[in-house]
Amino acid sequence: MRRLTDQELDELSELAIESAENFIFSKVSKKEILDLDINVELQYNDVLDLNILVDLDLDELSSVNEKIIVEEAIDASLENIGKFLY
Numbered sequence: 001m002r003r004l005t006d007q008e009l010d011e012l013s014e015l016a017i018e019s020a021e022n023f024i025f026s027k028v029s030k031k032e033i034l035d036l037d038i039n040v041e042l043q044y045n046d047v048l049d050l051n052i053l054v055d056l057d058l059d060e061l062s063s064v065n066e067k068i069i070v071e072e073a074i075d076a077s078l079e080n081i082g083k084f085l086y
Contacts, residue, residue: 002085009042012081016040016052019080020073024056027069032062048085052077 035057
């Protein structure tokens with residue numbers, strides 16, 4: 001993997017958040033979302049260490065499975081990060 005600049009690391013963090021958020025909003029009505037918190041932790045020395053944490057709280061009447069949507073949102077973020085890196 002190529003060496004990343006501080007600006008590129010910031011862009012990666014923003015990309016991860018936006019990707020997860022956009023995925024969730026494409027699958028779940030905003031009216032159903034009570035709380036959404038997305039955190040990205042990046043560490044970069046010789047390798048990139050990336051943690052994406054998504055906390056989603058939906059209205060109790062929502063038929064959406066929170067766990068599945070969160071996992072799919074993280075997968076979408078990782079896919080977009082992979083495209084950015086390679």
